[in-house]
Amino acid sequence: MTAFTVNGRDYDLDIDPETPLLWVLRDELRLTGTKFGCGIAQCGACTVMLDGMPRRSCVTPIGMIEGSEITTIEGMEGPEIAAVQSAWTAIDVPQCGWCQSGQIMSATALLQQVPKPSDEDINNAMAGNVCRCATYVRIRQAIHDAAKTLEG
């Protein structure tokens, strides 16, 4: 059995401890906001928060998260995610949208740690989130816009 919380709810699951968290989120808990992209930690589509820090769920065996708090895109709360959502909507960042859950998780994590990120900060934090529609210009703009919103 592996005990952990997802979006504030307790779970105690009898699943092979080698099973990736992403499989558990999508197939067992039906939280399908977190996407499968590559399965090898190269694209960032599966990003969730593990104890408040971004983590690629496709390479996270659930045996590793005993006692941890997981937050998925469905459970994100706080000023940073609110600012990111507004900024994303305002300029229609997504095209196909598949990667955007992961993009938003990484962008929110960045803003939680660096309230006013430079372009270099954005490059460094977002380099692991790939977008096949190449919405990178709008992602960068939306992160800057969200930061301005957070400044008040």
Add this chain to the structure above:
Amino acid sequence: MRRLTIAIAAAFLAVPAFAQDLSGPDAFADIADETERSVALFDEMGKVLTHPRCLNCHPVTGGPTQGDDMHPHSPPVVRGDADFGAPGMNCSTCHGTANMTLTDGHGSIPGHEPWSLAPVSMGWQGKSLAEICAQIKDPERNGGKSLEQLYEHNAHDGLVGWGWDPGQGRAPAPGSQEIFGQLTRAWIDTGAACPAG
């Protein structure tokens, strides 16, 4: 026939220089001069110190490299203020507390607790063994370690030990951590001499 010869030659040339075993201290016992023996012991330690499993996370500048050819890390990552990546994408965004074999069965994401880059002062990539030796002995650059603490580090540190348990798809460092520790012990006991620069 000529093509076959070339193919065989190419196969041998393709064997990486680090595909070698590691001798224990006894192999150097017949070197009478203690300083010469010490240098020979460090040269043997150098097979580990300059192996990609170690060098990849001992860069001199920038972020880590990966693979036996030591190509730049993918996805691109930076060192960060704490040798732990950038805000928003730390090492722990992908690297967990243990190696994880990928679900397709090919390769693995390396992991250990803790997992981070060696500090800049301990960067070895592109340096000679003489330079690494001077660096590794210098408390100003080795994290304040005495030679005894350096022995403990080499012989028993878990992240050092990861080099011999690097997960599926990676060649381990030569020998074993036990032999590496024995070599370090013998090197220190013979005066911790460094190779000539």
